Amino acid sequence: MTALIQSPLIQLSGITKTLKGQDEPRTILSGVDLTVHSGQSVAILGRSGSGKSTLLSLIGLFDRPDGGQYILGERDITKLPERKAAQLRSAEFGFVFQRFFLLKHLTAAQNVAMALVNGQGWHSRRKRKAKVLAALDQVGIAHLAKHKPPRLSGGEQQRVAIARALVREPRVLLADEPTGALDTETGNLVVDVLLSATHRGCGLVLVTHDHDHAAKMGRVLSLHDGKLA
Amino acid sequence: MLSGKLRSAVIIGGQGIRARKLRTFLSMISLFMGVLAVVTVQAGAEIAERALLTDVELTQGIDGTRAMYIPDNGAAIVEDTVRGRKDAVAALNMSAIIGEPGVRPVNEGGMPFEYAGQGRGGPRGYKWCDQNGCYGAEETQAPKPDGQAIEVRLYALTGDVRTFRPFRPVSGQWLDFASAPAMAPRLVLNREAAKGLRQYHVPAEMQVTGASANMTPQITGVVDDGGMEPAAYVRIDELRTWLPSTAKQNGGQGGPGLQLLLSPGTSDLEQTLRARLVGLGIPADQVQAHEIDSRSRMSSQLSMMRWIFLGLAALVLLIGVAGILNVGLATVGERIEEFALRRAVGTSRMLLAGIVLSETLLTGLLTAGAAIGAGVVGLKIGSQIFGGRHPSLQGIEFPWQAGVAGVIAGLVAGILGGLIPAIRAARIPIATVMRA
Numbered sequence: 159m160t161a162l163i164q165s166p167l168i169q170l171s172g173i174t175k176t177l178k179g180q181d182e183p184r185t186i187l188s189g190v191d192l193t194v195h196s197g198q199s200v201a202i203l204g205r206s207g208s209g210k211s212t213l214l215s216l217i218g219l220f221d222r223p224d225g226g227q228y229i230l231g232e233r234d235i236t237k238l239p240e241r242k243a244a245q246l247r248s249a250e251f252g253f254v255f256q257r258f259f260l261l262k263h264l265t266a267a268q269n270v271a272m273a274l275v276n277g278q279g280w281h282s283r284r285k286r287k288a289k290v291l292a293a294l295d296q297v298g299i300a301h302l303a304k305h306k307p308p309r310l311s312g313g314e315q316q317r318v319a320i321a322r323a324l325v326r327e328p329r330v331l332l333a334d335e336p337t338g339a340l341d342t343e344t345g346n347l348v349v350d351v352l353l354s355a356t357h358r359g360c361g362l363v364l365v366t367h368d369h370d371h372a373a374k375m376g377r378v379l380s381l382h383d384g385k386l387a
Numbered sequence: 388m389l390s391g392k393l394r395s396a397v398i399i400g401g402q403g404i405r406a407r408k409l410r411t412f413l414s415m416i417s418l419f420m421g422v423l424a425v426v427t428v429q430a431g432a433e434i435a436e437r438a439l440l441t442d443v444e445l446t447q448g449i450d451g452t453r454a455m456y457i458p459d460n461g462a463a464i465v466e467d468t469v470r471g472r473k474d475a476v477a478a479l480n481m482s483a484i485i486g487e488p489g490v491r492p493v494n495e496g497g498m499p500f501e502y503a504g505q506g507r508g509g510p511r512g513y514k515w516c517d518q519n520g521c522y523g524a525e526e527t528q529a530p531k532p533d534g535q536a537i538e539v540r541l542y543a544l545t546g547d548v549r550t551f552r553p554f555r556p557v558s559g560q561w562l563d564f565a566s567a568p569a570m571a572p573r574l575v576l577n578r579e580a581a582k583g584l585r586q587y588h589v590p591a592e593m594q595v596t597g598a599s600a601n602m603t604p605q606i607t608g609v610v611d612d613g614g615m616e617p618a619a620y621v622r623i624d625e626l627r628t629w630l631p632s633t634a635k636q637n638g639g640q641g642g643p644g645l646q647l648l649l650s651p652g653t654s655d656l657e658q659t660l661r662a663r664l665v666g667l668g669i670p671a672d673q674v675q676a677h678e679i680d681s682r683s684r685m686s687s688q689l690s691m692m693r694w695i696f697l698g699l700a701a702l703v704l705l706i707g708v709a710g711i712l713n714v715g716l717a718t719v720g721e722r723i724e725e726f727a728l729r730r731a732v733g734t735s736r737m738l739l740a741g742i743v744l745s746e747t748l749l750t751g752l753l754t755a756g757a758a759i760g761a762g763v764v765g766l767k768i769g770s771q772i773f774g775g776r777h778p779s780l781q782g783i784e785f786p787w788q789a790g791v792a793g794v795i796a797g798l799v800a801g802i803l804g805g806l807i808p809a810i811r812a813a814r815i816p817i818a819t820v821m822r823a
């Protein structure tokens with residue numbers, strides 16, 4: 159592993175989260191510690207319902223933890239107000255989900271551009287086009303830019319989603335079971351595409367059930383009883 | 388920074404509308420009816436108000452004016468008292484025939500020329516009597532031949548009546564009360580009388596029952612007095628040269644002969660006149676002045692009507708709002724994942740709510756535009772179709788108030804219909820995208 163001089167990209171310590179269950183509140187995370195450096199990849203395994211998605215939603219600032227500390231770069235963002243969180247989601251994070259979540263009435267290029275057209279700063283049409291094409295090229299589907307999702311295969315759709323996650327050149331890539339809906343071969347391809355982003359210094363957190371995919375990551379952790387080990 | 392937000396909003400909103408064209412269109416239809424109802428009521432009310440209120444002061448007198456009807460036997464004393472005054476004007480009215488003597492006027496009875504030839508003339512052989520004898524019977528025997536003459540209502544004025552009834556000048560000069568009286572009485576016609584004169588080329592000779600001879604009037608001008616029937620105005624002193632106040636008048640058909648108009652704040656004069664009239668033996672209750680309030684009465688009735696109709700229109704509009712709200716909520720329900728995703732990629736809550744609101748707002752405004760357009764076109768077609776039958780509908784312009792009301796209705800509907808969906812959209816948790 160490369161020696162790192164910089165401070166870590168992500169530093170979680172003692173993160174707790176309780177969600178309101180149907181009957182009573184349920185503690186999902188009870189003291190999660192996690193450090194991710196830039197260019198590093200981490201796999202998170204765990205059985206269904208163990209809280210992997212919940213953890214990812216805290217890292218990606220979809221939600222805030224109940225306790226613990228979250229430091230991004232050198233900044234404590236444990237109690238970040240929503241408006242600032244939206245800015246960071248736009249600038250620092252890229253997300254990939256199990257279901258691809260592409261808008262079917264938009265083309266692949268427009269779906270990717272969605273991350274640029276979000277009210278956070280403004281890129282001219284030409285600049286948007288260049289960035290979108292570069293991102294599509296990075297995942298190897300620049301030729302499908304004008305296609306709408308219903309005409310794309312599952313693997314191609316997931317690669318459009320990855321391009322959408324990469325188009326703003328984020329520092330952290332968060333993927334929640336991105337291969338869950340794909341066959342093995344396509345899944346392998348998608349994991350390779352995600353991994354290639356770390357070569358440019360991006361941190362990657364991959365939640366997966368697939369041990370082969372996990373093995374490709376720099377570290378493999380497991381979420382169990384609300385703790386990461 | 389703001390422009391980035393705004394431009395993003397335009398793109399996202401545009402994509403949303405384009406993806407649901409049919410639905411947007413359908414939600415516009417119900418709203419369209421509502422806005423159209425508001426526009427129609429406002430336009431109708433404005434037009435009615437303009438048609439009724441503009442002329443009411445011309446025909447009835449300015450609000451606040453005090454009006455008194457003087458029985459025939461009091462006419463002379465009133466005429467004497469108010470002569471030369473500016474704050475009180477008496478108008479003696481009678482029938483006059485302008486044109487060939489001894490013929491039946493084209494608009495017998497002094498009706499508008501539209502009905503010329505259908506003369507009121509009454510059933511042939513009609514005969515009426517009073518204590519002075521019987522009239523009309525001879526006519527049955529020898530009906531007057533039809534000829535080049537028109538019948539007008541002649542108002543003989545002691546002063547400038549425009550203080551109380553602000554006639555609009557049309558052409559020529561109004562009566563000059565300052566100059567010495569002329570032998571040939573000067574006449575000012577209303578538009579209808581001028582129309583008759585133009586149409587029938589009648590000679591300038593005027594007959595008034597009871598006059599010592601036929602007069603040769605000089606017509607000095609035309610005014611719009613708001614009336615539909617032909618009328619002429621003359622200085623009473625110029626008329627008196629030919630028609631002594633002692634002359635017997637049959638003119639007062641359908642109304643008392645002398646009307647007195649008084650400015651507000653002339654109660655001394657009013658007291659004096661009443662005392663004198665009562666002194667002549669006229670019962671006090673027959674010389675009551677009343678204050679003219681036609682305009683304010685009419686406008687309060689009109690505004691009550693307008694509010695009733697606006698209430699109905701608001702109900703229709705409410706249905707439109709319910710429609711747009713329904714569509715808005717359904718759309719947000721359908722777009723939960725899209726909104727969660729947009730927030731995941733960094734779109735702020737406020738911007739998202741703003742986009743949803745502006746989508747409905749835009750729908751509302753477009754609908755308002757369409758409804759106003761329909762109103763303008765409808766009015767144009769309507770005035771062309773019915774303008775011939777109802778002259779007051781000719782050349783009517785779409786009142787801007789109706790346009791403003793339509794835009795406001797569209798805005799209100801957009802806000803009411805879009806606010807709840809916008810709030811819902813802003814509340815969607817981002818984690819929705821992970822729990823599918």
Ligand SMILES: Nc1ncnc2c1ncn2[C@@H]1O[C@H](COP(=O)(O)OP(=O)(O)O)[C@@H](O)[C@H]1O
Nearest residue numbers: 177178179186205206207208209210211212213
């Ligand atoms: N919005 C929510 N409110 C309450 N409980 C939730 C909510 N979302 C998920 N949970 C519960 O939290 C637990 C963890 O969910 P999740 O993080 O999605 O697990 P994983 O991704 O590991 O399958 C599950 O038991 C789930 O039922």
Ligand SMILES: [Mg+2]
Nearest residue numbers: 210211334821
């Ligand atoms: Mg999950």
